[in-house]
Amino acid sequence: MMTHSRPGAPDAPQSLRVGFIPLADAAALIVAVDKGFTHAHGLDVELVREISWSNVRDRLNIGQFDAAHLLAPVAVASSLGLGHVRVPIVAPFNLGLNGNAITVTSALYRALAAEADGDITDPGVSAAALFRVVAQRKARGQDPLTFGMTFPYSTHNYQLRFWMASAGVDPDEDIRLVVLPPPYMVESIANGHVDAFCVGAPWNSVAVDLGIAHILHFVSEILERAAEKVLAVRKDWATRHPDALARLLHAHAAAAAFVEDVENRDEVCRLLSAPNRLGVAPEVIRRTLDGRLKVAPSGQLRASARYLLVGREGAARPDPVQAAWLYAQMVRWGQAPMSMELLSAAQAVFRPDLYDAVLGAPHGRAAGEPADGIGAFAGPPFDPSDLEGHLAPWRIKRTR
Amino acid sequence: MTAETPLKILVIDENPIRRAILEAGLRDAGFSNVTLLGDTNGLLERIYAVDPDVIIIDLQNPSRDVLEQMFQVSRIVRRPIAMFVDQSDRETIEKAIDAGVSAYIVDGLKRERVRAILDMTISRFGAFERLRAELEETKSALKERKVIERAKGILMKSRGLDEAAAYGLLRRTAMSKGKRIGDVAESLVSAIDLLES
Numbered sequence: 109m110m111t112h113s114r115p116g117a118p119d120a121p122q123s124l125r126v127g128f129i130p131l132a133d134a135a136a137l138i139v140a141v142d143k144g145f146t147h148a149h150g151l152d153v154e155l156v157r158e159i160s161w162s163n164v165r166d167r168l169n170i171g172q173f174d175a176a177h178l179l180a181p182v183a184v185a186s187s188l189g190l191g192h193v194r195v196p197i198v199a200p201f202n203l204g205l206n207g208n209a210i211t212v213t214s215a216l217y218r219a220l221a222a223e224a225d226g227d228i229t230d231p232g233v234s235a236a237a238l239f240r241v242v243a244q245r246k247a248r249g250q251d252p253l254t255f256g257m258t259f260p261y262s263t264h265n266y267q268l269r270f271w272m273a274s275a276g277v278d279p280d281e282d283i284r285l286v287v288l289p290p291p292y293m294v295e296s297i298a299n300g301h302v303d304a305f306c307v308g309a310p311w312n313s314v315a316v317d318l319g320i321a322h323i324l325h326f327v328s329e330i331l332e333r334a335a336e337k338v339l340a341v342r343k344d345w346a347t348r349h350p351d352a353l354a355r356l357l358h359a360h361a362a363a364a365a366f367v368e369d370v371e372n373r374d375e376v377c378r379l380l381s382a383p384n385r386l387g388v389a390p391e392v393i394r395r396t397l398d399g400r401l402k403v404a405p406s407g408q409l410r411a412s413a414r415y416l417l418v419g420r421e422g423a424a425r426p427d428p429v430q431a432a433w434l435y436a437q438m439v440r441w442g443q444a445p446m447s448m449e450l451l452s453a454a455q456a457v458f459r460p461d462l463y464d465a466v467l468g469a470p471h472g473r474a475a476g477e478p479a480d481g482i483g484a485f486a487g488p489p490f491d492p493s494d495l496e497g498h499l500a501p502w503r504i505k506r507t508r
Numbered sequence: 509m510t511a512e513t514p515l516k517i518l519v520i521d522e523n524p525i526r527r528a529i530l531e532a533g534l535r536d537a538g539f540s541n542v543t544l545l546g547d548t549n550g551l552l553e554r555i556y557a558v559d560p561d562v563i564i565i566d567l568q569n570p571s572r573d574v575l576e577q578m579f580q581v582s583r584i585v586r587r588p589i590a591m592f593v594d595q596s597d598r599e600t601i602e603k604a605i606d607a608g609v610s611a612y613i614v615d616g617l618k619r620e621r622v623r624a625i626l627d628m629t630i631s632r633f634g635a636f637e638r639l640r641a642e643l644e645e646t647k648s649a650l651k652e653r654k655v656i657e658r659a660k661g662i663l664m665k666s667r668g669l670d671e672a673a674a675y676g677l678l679r680r681t682a683m684s685k686g687k688r689i690g691d692v693a694e695s696l697v698s699a700i701d702l703l704e705s
Contacts, residue, residue, distance in 0.1 A: 160570050162572040162575075162576055289570035443580075
C-alpha cells in the first residue's frame with residue numbers, strides 16, 4: 109500500500125530523462141545537471157545526447173523524454189501539428205536567444221566583399237552583395253549557391269531566409285537550401301558540398317579555425333532577439349507534474365545565472381567540453397559564451413554583447429512575441445496557413461506564466477532591448493496582432 | 509497481397525550487418541523489392557530513383573533531419589510521412605524507438621500492408637541489438653578470464669602458491685572486500701604493471 113501518496117496530488121517524478129543535442133546553447137541544461145543544481149532541487153536527471161532533432165522531437169512526443177533541449181520552432185510546429193503528428197508542447201524556459209552565425213567559404217566571402225557597397229558586417233549590405241553574386245552566377249550559367257541549415261523548422265532556416273530575401277534573393281528559387289546535421293556542417297563546407305551555412309556554436313568557429321571559411325554574420329545582426337532553443341515539455345506533462353516542473357525551472361534559473369557569471373566561465377566551458385556533452389575544446393566554447401569570435405582565418409575578431417544570451421537581459425523568460433514571429437515565418441514560407449487560431453496556439457506554446465509562477469515576474473523589458481521584442485534589421489517593427497502587416501511589405505514569400 | 513504490386517522498401521542504415529539482417533528478414537517475409545543504402549550521399553537523387561513506398565532509417569543516423577526536409581520541400585519525391593503520424597498506434601511507435609528504428613510511409617498506403625514490414629523491422633533491429641550485446645558480453649568475459657589468469661600467475665610466482673591456492677586467494681580477497689574476482693585480478697595486474705613499468 110502506498111500510504112505516503114496523497115489522494116488527488118500526482119506524484120512528482122523525481123527521476124527525469126532529458127534529451128539534448130551537443131550545442132553550446134544547451135549550456136543552462138547541461139550545467140543545471142552536471143553542476144548539481146537539479147540534484148540540489150531534488151531531481152535526478154539523466155541527460156541523453158541525441159543525434160538528430162527528429163529523434164529529440166519523437167522521443168519527447170512519445171514520452172521517452174520528460175523534457176528536451178529543443179529548437180523553438182519545433183516546439184511551435186509540434187504544437188500546431190505541422191509536418192508531423194500534433195503533440196502540444198510548452199516552453200516554460202528559454203535556453204538561449206541568438207547564438208547562430210552565418211559562415212561562408214573563403215571564396216564566397218571574397219565574392220561578397222568585392223560586391224559589398226559599404227560595411228559587409230551590415231546585413232543589408234551583405235544581402236545586396238549576395239543578390240549581385242547570385243545574378244552573376246546565373247548569367248554565367250553556374251549552379252546556384254548551396255546554403256546549409258539544420259532543420260526545416262529552425263531559426264537558422266528563418267534567419268537565412270529573412271536576411272537574403274530582404275535584398276531580393278529568393279531562398280527557394282535562387283539558392284539551394286539544404287538540411288545538414290550540425291556535426292556535418294564543417295565537413296560539408298570543406299568538401300564543397302555547401303558554400304555557406306547557418307548553425308549554432310561551436311561549428312562556425314571550427315570551420316574558421318580550419319582556415320576554410322569566414323563568419324559573415326552573427327544572427328544577432330539580423331534579429332536582435334530570436335528565441336533559439338527552449339526547454340520543452342509536453343503540455344500534459346506540465347499539467348501532471350507541476351512540482352517537478354517547478355524544481356526543473358529553479359535549477360535552470362540557477363544554472364543560467366551560473367553560466368552568465370564570467371567568474372565561472374572556465375568551469376562552465378570545462379563542463380560543456382566533456383566527451384559525452386559537446387565534446388569540443390573548452391577554448392572554442394569560451395568564444396561563444398564570451399561573444400568574442402574569430403571570424404576569419406587571419407585571426408580577425410568580432411565581439412558582440414548579443415551573440416548568445418543564456419539568462420541575461422530577460423533571455424530565459426519565454427516571450428510569446430517570439431512564438432508569433434516564428435509562426436509568421438512559417439506562414440511566409442508556406443509551412444503553415446494563416447489563421448488567428450494557429451497564431452494564438454503558437455503564442456500559447458511560450459509560457460511566461462509558468463516561468464513567472466516559479467521564478468517571479470520581471471519588472472518590464474530589460475533596458476536597451478528592442479521595443480518590439482525582435483529588433484529585425486529590415487522591415488517595420490514586428491506587431492503580433494498584425495501578421496498581414498508584417499508579411500505585406502515582402503515581395504518574396506510563399507504564403508498559401 | 510498477391511494481387512497488389514509489391515511494396516518498394518528503401519533501407520537506410522550505416523551498419524552493414526544490420527542492413528543485411530534486415531534485408532534477409534524482409535525477403536523471407538516476401539518483400540522482394542528492397543533497396544539498401546549504406547551512406548546518404550546524393551540521398552535525394554537516390555530516393556527519386558527508387559521511388560519507395562516505405563523508407564526505413566536507423567535512429568542513430570543523423571540524416572533523419574535531412575530526410576524530413578526532403579519530404580517537405582522536394583517536388584520530385586512523393587511525400588512519405590513518418591509512422592508517428594497515426595497516434596492510435598503508440599505501441600508500435602514505442603517499440604520501434606526502443607529498437608532504434610524509424611519508418612516513413614507514403615501517404616495513402618493501407619496500414620495493414622505496412623504492418624508486417626514494421627513488425628519485421630522492429631524484431632530484426634531487436635535481434636541485432638541482442639546479438640551485439642551478446643558479442644560485447646563474450647568479449648568482456650574473455651578479457652576478464654585473461655586478467656584472472658595473469659593475476660593467478662603473479663600470485664603463484666611471488667607467493668609460491670599452486671594454481672588452486674592462487675585462485676582461492678583471489679576469491680577470498682574478492683569476498684572479503686565485496687568485489688568481483690575479475691575486479692580484484694584487474695587491480696593486482698594494474699598494480700604490478702605500475703611497479704614494473
